[in-house]
Amino acid sequence: MLEKAFYGDKKYWSWVIFLLVLIGIGSGAYIYQLKHGLMVTGMGRDVSWGFYIAQFTYFVGVAASAVMLVMPLYLHNYKKFESMVTLGEFMAVAAVIICLGFIIVDLGQPQRLFNVLLHPTPHSILFYDMIVLNGYLLINILVAWNNLHAEYKRAPHPKWVKPLVYLSIPWAFSIHTVTAFLYQGLPARHYWLTAIMAARFLASAFCSGPAILILLCLILKKVAKYDPGKEAIQTLAKIITYAMIANVFFFFLEVFTAFYSNIPAHKATLIYLFKGLQGHGALVGWMWIMAISAIISLIILIPPKFRNNQELLVVALILLILATWIDKGLGLVVGGFIPNPFDHVTEYAPTIYELLIAMMVYSIGLLVLTVLWKVTVAVKREIGAIPK
Amino acid sequence: MDNKRRNLLKAMAISAALGLTGIPVEAKASYLPEVGKYLKSKKEPRAKQWGMVIDTRKFKTKEDFERVIEACNRAHNIPEGIPNKKQEIKWIFEEDFLGAFPNQENPFLAERFENREVLVLCNHCEHPPCVRVCPTKATFKRPDGIVMMDFHRCIGCRYCMAACPYGSRSFNFRDPAPFVKHKNPDFPTRMRGVVEKCLFCYERLKLGEMPACVEASNGAIIFGDLMDPNSEIRKVLRENYTIRRKVELGTEPCVYYII
Numbered sequence: 001m002l003e004k005a006f007y008g009d010k011k012y013w014s015w016v017i018f019l020l021v022l023i024g025i026g027s028g029a030y031i032y033q034l035k036h037g038l039m040v041t042g043m044g045r046d047v048s049w050g051f052y053i054a055q056f057t058y059f060v061g062v063a064a065s066a067v068m069l070v071m072p073l074y075l076h077n078y079k080k081f082e083s084m085v086t087l088g089e090f091m092a093v094a095a096v097i098i099c100l101g102f103i104i105v106d107l108g109q110p111q112r113l114f115n116v117l118l119h120p121t122p123h124s125i126l127f128y129d130m131i132v133l134n135g136y137l138l139i140n141i142l143v144a145w146n147n148l149h150a151e152y153k154r155a156p157h158p159k160w161v162k163p164l165v166y167l168s169i170p171w172a173f174s175i176h177t178v179t180a181f182l183y184q185g186l187p188a189r190h191y192w193l194t195a196i197m198a199a200r201f202l203a204s205a206f207c208s209g210p211a212i213l214i215l216l217c218l219i220l221k222k223v224a225k226y227d228p229g230k231e232a233i234q235t236l237a238k239i240i241t242y243a244m245i246a247n248v249f250f251f252f253l254e255v256f257t258a259f260y261s262n263i264p265a266h267k268a269t270l271i272y273l274f275k276g277l278q279g280h281g282a283l284v285g286w287m288w289i290m291a292i293s294a295i296i297s298l299i300i301l302i303p304p305k306f307r308n309n310q311e312l313l314v315v316a317l318i319l320l321i322l323a324t325w326i327d328k329g330l331g332l333v334v335g336g337f338i339p340n341p342f343d344h345v346t347e348y349a350p351t352i353y354e355l356l357i358a359m360m361v362y363s364i365g366l367l368v369l370t371v372l373w374k375v376t377v378a379v380k381r382e383i384g385a386i387p388k
Numbered sequence: 389m390d391n392k393r394r395n396l397l398k399a400m401a402i403s404a405a406l407g408l409t410g411i412p413v414e415a416k417a418s419y420l421p422e423v424g425k426y427l428k429s430k431k432e433p434r435a436k437q438w439g440m441v442i443d444t445r446k447f448k449t450k451e452d453f454e455r456v457i458e459a460c461n462r463a464h465n466i467p468e469g470i471p472n473k474k475q476e477i478k479w480i481f482e483e484d485f486l487g488a489f490p491n492q493e494n495p496f497l498a499e500r501f502e503n504r505e506v507l508v509l510c511n512h513c514e515h516p517p518c519v520r521v522c523p524t525k526a527t528f529k530r531p532d533g534i535v536m537m538d539f540h541r542c543i544g545c546r547y548c549m550a551a552c553p554y555g556s557r558s559f560n561f562r563d564p565a566p567f568v569k570h571k572n573p574d575f576p577t578r579m580r581g582v583v584e585k586c587l588f589c590y591e592r593l594k595l596g597e598m599p600a601c602v603e604a605s606n607g608a609i610i611f612g613d614l615m616d617p618n619s620e621i622r623k624v625l626r627e628n629y630t631i632r633r634k635v636e637l638g639t640e641p642c643v644y645y646i647i
Binding site: 341 | 474475476517520544546549551555559561580581582637639
């Protein structure tokens with residue numbers, strides 16, 4: 001089935017080559033980082049995790065979001081999602097690969113990565129993160145690939161896949177819960193030390209992931225004439241709306257707790273992010289863009305009249321992705337380190353190397369996605385699910 | 389050529405035989421960080437939990453601080469003058485009073501306290517969050533309470549740095565070697581990409597010596613076993629009012645301060 005990825009038109013190949021070029025450029029930056037160490041990044045002893053770990057966190061959410069298709073389809077028999085579920089699962093595969101990529105590029109000694117397996121440490125949350133992420137990757141590859149293969153052979157879905165599908169549902173929740181636990185269990189960081197973190201992560205995941213999926217499906221419709229159906233997209237948009245409302249609500253809970261209690265340590269990061277602290281405010285502009293984009297996206301998403309208008313929906317989804325990305329892929333991780341343990345502010349900004357390396361990881365993920373989706377569309381076309 | 393190979397084979401056979409007979413070879417134990425396999429020297433004093441009292445009243449001049457910090461830097465191959473200040477390596481360093489004790493915020497604090505600089509270092513917590521989070525046990529707690537680092541096992545994920553509430557951990561963002569001014573061949577050097585911090589001079593304790601900073605402090609730093617009621621450190625703690633950093637976090641820091 002994989003051979004289908006080798007037959008494509010000029011546009012397809014130009015896209016693949018374009019991604020390969022980006023990967024090549026990024027690899028150059030990565031080799032430079034390997035040679036000189038993480039000194040080429042903007043990180044330091046105060047902000048010791050930066051752009052890489054923030055992107056990792058965001059994409060765990062994107063990966064987990066496949067469950068928003070799997071659950072309605074397999075638990076509620078919502079058949080309209082059949083057209084999208086394989087795409088969603090393959091997107092999860094690509095997203096987990098992006099996550100793993102960001103973990104590896106963040107390590108100081110990546111060649112020692114397997115020490116995590118050699119010296120398993122059950123009291124470390126990273127140990128569980130390794131298990132759930134790799135498990136989720138495997139489950140999604142097995143489920144999506146085997147079901148697609150069955151369709152290709154015009155056979156019913158293999159029976160042994162079904163339990164894996166059910167397993168993938170709690171597993172999807174687990175990956176983002178464990179990722180939240182990486183942060184929320186640390187006594188040192190007040191911005192992260194909050195019981196709502198895992199729930200907030202899941203809410204943000206279940207709106208941002210499907211939003212990315214819808215946008216990618218609309219691109220797919222244009223370039224490959226594969227239409228997952230209007231109703232599927234509208235239902236997914238409804239799910240996105242609920243999840244985004246929960247996400248914004250959870251964020252409001254954080255703001256309320258910090259400011260009504262008036263405890264300085266709880267307020268500090270939020271003040272840094274939205275107003276600036278001790279004369280530093282590199283993220284203030286970003287955070288307000290986040291707040292405004294989140295509100296506008298909800299204004300479009302909540303009334304069905306706006307939401308069901310595809311042009312408006314696209315605008316809302318782009319704003320939603322921007323808002324959730326700034327929140328989780330920028331403010332959350334960096335903000336957690338500010339102020340530092342001495343109540344001083346050391347700011348962080350990614351360097352050009354970090355951005356190039358991030359581009360490499362993103363492009364690898366996109367390449368995986370392109371290949372998997374290419375196979376999916378080719379199979380669907382062959383079995384007559386899409387007009388040739 | 390052939391001779392060399394024969395010698396090599398001989399050496400291999402001998403070491404294999406030693407390994408089989410279980411004769412403890414020093415080299416075998418040296419790379420195993422597990423606490424149970426840690427070899428104690430005869431000179432090393434026993435302790436259940438090493439701890440420290442820093443008498444901040446006795447640090448008056450710049451020189452008082454520098455002497456102590458310099459002693460640590462020289463003993464441990466700590467790089468100095470890394471151009472990017474954000475990426476410095478620090479084991480024991482100066483902080484202002486409110487930086488070290490953010491919870492002692494007090495608008496009418498006497499100037500002599502507010503302007504006081506204090507030395508900060510790894511607290512060798514009884515419940516260290518850094519040890520809890522480390523995914524490879526590269527940082528671990530020894531039976532004598534020292535929070536130890538295995539520089540060769542650390543993968544450089546920096547989770548311990550996120551977990552430490554005291555900013556005590558440093559990461560080698562770059563190769564430290566060119567910045568090590570006084571090389572000490574008796575202490576391991578580090579490579580880029582690993583985390584490091586104060587190790588309570590485990591290497592000096594092994595020889596029956598006090599930590600380098602204690603020795604250089606002219607009596608301003610007291611070191612000893614916190615669990616031994618007859619130790620000097622316990623006597624000092626009985627006689628003086630002392631505070632610790634961020635006790636509300638439940639880490640049970642083992643470095644005490646006389647203010």
